[in-house]
Amino acid sequence: MRWFWIDRYTEFISGERATAVKNVSLAEEQIHDHFPGEPIMPNSLILEGIAQTGGLLVKEHGKFLERVILAKVTKAIFHRKAAPGDTLIYNTVIEQINKEGAMITATSHCNDELQAEVDIVFAHLDERSEGKELFEPLDLLTWLRILRVFEVGRNPDGTPVVPPDHLLAADLKTDQLH
Template sequence: MKFVLIDRIVSLEMGRRLCAVKNVSLAEEYLADHFPAFPVLPGVLLLEGLVESAGWLVRTKENFAHSMVLLESARNVKYKSFVAPGSQVVYTVEAKAIEDRASSFSGCGTVDGTTILEARFGLRHFNLAEREPAWAAVDARLKEEMKNRYKLLSQQD
């Protein structure tokens, strides 16, 4: 199953800060199991929303140079409340450093102005072909897919 955990990029300060939103819908499949009588967005998916937001900050700053932008470490993750269907999560991530192979961030998620998640985390970025040259075509396809998804996420009304 593939998750896309942000719906729109609201603002971007190139290489510095990004704000994105996620609208939580009861139609999302994982809510049927988490938890049937009290559905809430799983904490790990809240964190993934921050990671995805930071990934777009890396990709745009580096002009989509890497096909892989992955979570490497998470520290001081604090969950402060549950997020129920019908809520809109606003993710804000700030870059501490974005370098060629790694980056570090702080971020938070809010619902109706109340902080529900805070974290410090690091990402690593690379291309698959660095380990196996035959994967260069896969890298190119993934980069193109990310460029197209970014266009969708960053459309302004």
């Protein structure tokens, strides 16, 4: 199973907030195994999608150099189920961010109805785990492009969010191989 729990960003304001879309489909495996006979999107994977939405926002703020991990889910309230055919809209807002981590608040909406409310604390891994990367640079860059971060992404001053040089370097290396 691929661990992609959002389909694309529709808004991405560096260091501030991001909105992502998740379309729930009957073709997805997890829908069938959660409650056999009652296909619903597991709340844990909605939470993961919200964490991906906010986590990449936090990671972009650190120019993709920090290793960002989900440290704590302070609040997770689910108001209704999400079923095949539903489109979930995840809104995430950075409340606080510093060199140690970040705190975000988030909502999930379905048809303009509040589906979930979530607070998450992310931590930046420190020097004790130096050398352990969470992503291959090219994999990360490809994922960000698929999610349209560099199409919809804007800095607070309105300029576009661009991939940092250290990720582009991985891309160049691949080009040279072809």
